[in-house]
Amino acid sequence: MTKLTHFNQSGEAHMVDVGQKAITQRTAVTSGYIEMLPSTLALIQSGAHKKGDVLSIARIAGIMASKRTADLIPLCHPLPLTHVEVTFHTDPENNRVHCQTTVKTNGQTGVEMEALTATQIALLTIYDMCKAVDRGMCIQNVRLEEKSGGKSGQWQRSTSD
Secondary structure (H helix, E strand, C coil), X not given: CCCCCCECCCCCECCCCCCXXXXXXXXXXXXXXXXXXXXXXXXXXXXXXXXXXXHHHHHHHHHHHHHCHHHHCCCCCCCCEXXXXXXXXXXXXXXXXXXXXXXXXXXXXCCHHHHHHHHHHHHHHHHHHHCCCCCCCEEEEEEEEEEECCCCCCEECCCCC
């Protein structure tokens, strides 16, 4: 079993030293969704929400959040991101908005946390903008789908996960 890297030999939390790691292109892809009432989804799809275009605002929020991950998660390294893409697709059959985020950098540590943060904040923004009409919305299944780069190389979620 791999050891937890954010703890030293004494069991104290510390920031991992990545100074000796190779600089490689690193990519992470995450996903998640928010489930809602059919009328809430219809409001989002129609663009008639009085606060504006919900998905455009959520996209910007996700991108902004990815760049602030090190400010939110105590032991994350601040990273110069080279690309952030947040996409949505609506799922009327299940009353959901699905979010997928891709984050890239050329660096010494991965961007999984930045991608997960972007997805979560994008979905939270949808909740915030629509809570007046649907407080029962539920954010679900936010997870890493794939990552590449670094010593551990490529990882992809299996279809059975």
